[in-house]
Amino acid sequence: MQKLLVTGASGFLGWHLCQLARSEWEVVGTYDRQQIEISGVEIQQLDLTDRDRVAQEIDRIAPDAIVHTAAASSPNFCQSHPAQSYQINVLAADRLAQICASAQIPFVFTSTDLVFDGTQPPYLETAPVSPINTYGEQKVAAERAIRLAYPQASICRMPLMFGMAPPTANSFIQPWLKALRSQASLQLFTDEFRTPVSALTAAQGLLMAINIPGILNLGGRERVSRYEFGRLLAEVFEFDLSLLSPISQQDLPMAAPRAADVSLDSTKAISLGYNIPTLRQELITISAQIGK
Numbered sequence: 001m002q003k004l005l006v007t008g009a010s011g012f013l014g015w016h017l018c019q020l021a022r023s024e025w026e027v028v029g030t031y032d033r034q035q036i037e038i039s040g041v042e043i044q045q046l047d048l049t050d051r052d053r054v055a056q057e058i059d060r061i062a063p064d065a066i067v068h069t070a071a072a073s074s075p076n077f078c079q080s081h082p083a084q085s086y087q088i089n090v091l092a093a094d095r096l097a098q099i100c101a102s103a104q105i106p107f108v109f110t111s112t113d114l115v116f117d118g119t120q121p122p123y124l125e126t127a128p129v130s131p132i133n134t135y136g137e138q139k140v141a142a143e144r145a146i147r148l149a150y151p152q153a154s155i156c157r158m159p160l161m162f163g164m165a166p167p168t169a170n171s172f173i174q175p176w177l178k179a180l181r182s183q184a185s186l187q188l189f190t191d192e193f194r195t196p197v198s199a200l201t202a203a204q205g206l207l208m209a210i211n212i213p214g215i216l217n218l219g220g221r222e223r224v225s226r227y228e229f230g231r232l233l234a235e236v237f238e239f240d241l242s243l244l245s246p247i248s249q250q251d252l253p254m255a256a257p258r259a260a261d262v263s264l265d266s267t268k269a270i271s272l273g274y275n276i277p278t279l280r281q282e283l284i285t286i287s288a289q290i291g292k
């Protein structure tokens with residue numbers, strides 16, 4: 001088997017990717033601060049901002065491909081910690097691309113739909129970037145550095161993702177489920193639109209992207225507001241729909257400015273074999289895994 005290095009194995013997406021990849025690859029996963037065990041996966045602590053150790057460890061591991069999911073992934077955190085998040089979101093990504101370029105092995109970077117300002121959806125791979133917060137700016141800077149260092153790299157624009165929670169991470173649905181289970185009301189935006197997919201679907205897209213250089217959107221087929229998604233979730237998990245309250249982005253100011261509609265047009269990935277179940281089907285599968 002060929003060896004796949006997954007950075008961010010303790011993170012939401014990296015954990016799902018490790019679960020999926022281990023049947024086809026010998027997988028090595030890295031974490032930074034949250035130690036984790038994943039059956040069938042070799043786990044390695046590695047601070048990706050430590051340039052010397054990164055070079056040494058990758059030399060030792062000798063992967064045949066790297067999928068880089070580690071990041072400071074919270075837009076609010078990046079907004080309030082721009083220098084710290086730049087280290088992992090830009091410099092570490094650039095360094096990994098350089099290492100993969102030297103070794104001539106595939107490199108897959110996880111970018112975001114938030115490279116766009118949300119005013120001209122749906123966004124194709126060719127649309128000009130227009131970030132409106134620090135996180136989006138850092139992902140744009142990383143994309144540019146990676147393309148310069150390694151034009152053959154794969155840059156995947158990830159949408160909002162949801163799924164089962166690994167022991168060390170969460171997706172946006174976990175706090176929603178927690179609130180709904182305790183009969184608390186949930187305020188959700190009616191004017192913020194995304195094209196979400198489950199982390200497992202996204203992980204399949206990332207494995208496919210290993211062989212596809214350039215930018216690739218891995219969004220879902222359905223454009224939904226957070227409120228619409230919440231209604232679907234409540235239906236599938238059989239919660240009382242009256243617990244959901246529609247609100248506007250303007251009602252809830254946050255540290256990082258929020259884009260209204262960063263829906264991705266993922267026709268290219270779909271034509272290459274990206275298989276996206278319906279949101280309802282994805283939620284039914286997740287509810288079967290985690291229980292109602």
Ligand SMILES: NC(=O)c1ccc[n+]([C@@H]2O[C@H](COP(=O)([O-])OP(=O)(O)OC[C@H]3O[C@@H](n4cnc5c(N)ncnc54)[C@H](OP(=O)(O)O)[C@@H]3O)[C@@H](O)[C@H]2O)c1
Pocket residue numbers: 007008009010011012013014030031032033034035046047048049068069070071072073074088110111112113158159160161162168169170
């Ligand atoms: N989740 C989404 O909806 C979403 C949407 C669009 C794009 N993305 C992108 O998709 C990727 C995965 O996101 P996610 O939600 O899985 O993120 P996450 O759950 O926040 O996980 C982040 C991972 O990065 C690791 N990490 C952070 N700093 C590190 C460092 N200095 N050295 C080594 N590892 C470090 C963390 O390790 P420890 O926890 O062990 O410290 C963790 O494993 C990211 O590139 C993110 O920007 C995510």
